[in-house]
Amino acid sequence: MKISTHIHQQLRLKNGLITLILLGLIGGMAWLSSQHTxxxxxxxxxxxxxxxxxxxxxxxxxxxxxxxxxxxxxxxxxxxxxxxxxxxxxxxxxxxxxxxxxxxxxxxxxxxxxxxxxxxxxxxxxxxxxxxxxxxxxxxxxxxxxTNANERWVSFLTGHGERLSDGQANFDFSEFSKEMDRRKIKAQSINLANIQAIPENSALLVIAA
Structure with missing residues (x-):
């Protein structure tokens, strides 16, 4: 599957520091929760x-x-x-x-x-x-x-057999999405066949073939 240069440009993250922290803390905060009261x-x-x-x-x-x-x-x-x-x-x-x-x-x-x-x-x-x-x-x-003035979402690309953010199969991301939701990080599924551009609120695009 090819993604156009235009879409690549849309995927540039305006809040790079926040996104890096977000990625590190999805796992890190889960570990802290299980280890400390x-x-x-x-x-x-x-x-x-x-x-x-x-x-x-x-x-x-x-x-x-x-x-x-x-x-x-x-x-x-x-x-x-x-x-x-x-x-x-x-x-x-x-x-x-x-x-x-x-x-x-x-x-x-x-x-x-x-x-x-x-x-x-x-x-x-x-x-x-x-x-x-x-x-x-x-x-x-x-x-x-x-730290996020605007609500940010993690977008999961679908439509070409990718793993689903809310699917229940063992290769899907339902548990990962639940953990993000618990951390107040929103998840959404998008299909490029049905939309013209990546949503502006996307802080991260996940392509999981």
Whole structure:
């Protein structure tokens, strides 16, 4: 199958750094999720360092990051969150953390749809992510998502016997697509016989013959 020069030009990625980080973290963040929880990670031998994937995410954030933890006063998890975020702020000093007691600020908690159990809100460049569970993998993935001002997609080429992004055969990519979806990376299938150009929102084109 041949792809025209015009299509090749369309495949040039405008956000090269973000795409490289995305590719590395699809696997890396999955590994972190399976290896660490907040409690284990901050008390283990590796508790003073961040994974290389997390450090790469921070390097792609030129502007300040504000993290607000809506956690009731007196909860031990406050200290755990502070210890986790401290590892990020050592690398990125303009990443800050503040605590808010949901019971003392019910209007703000209601506005953000935060219940009594609490949540963590990350703000960056006017965009925000809310986490109901936080560990290194969850926080780094939320920061990664905030680096993208526009929603980006991974496009899977179809129509010539390629493996499917949502197919169930053992050679298809359904599990890979589920993992991307869990990481808030969208997947779409495209057939060049039915469209004239690669969608502009494509951050990556997968051709899996």
């Amino acid at each position: 907040l409690e284990v990670d901050i008390t283990g031998n590796a508790g003073n360092t961040l994974a290389l994937q997390s450090q790469k995410v921070l390097s792609a954030l030129p502007d300040p990051v504000a993290i607000t933890a809506f956690i009731p006063k007196g909860q031990p998890v406050r200290l755990q969150i502070a210890q986790l975020v401290d590892r990020y702020s050592r690398i990125k000093p303009d990443l800050t953390l503040s605590f808010v007691d949901p019971a003392a600020n019910p209007d703000k908690a209601h506005e953000l749809n935060i219940d009594a159990a609490g949540a963590v809100v990350i703000d960056y460049q006017g965009r925000s992510e809310k986490l109901n569970f936080i560990d290194e993998a969850a926080l780094s993935n939320a920061l990664l998502h905030l």
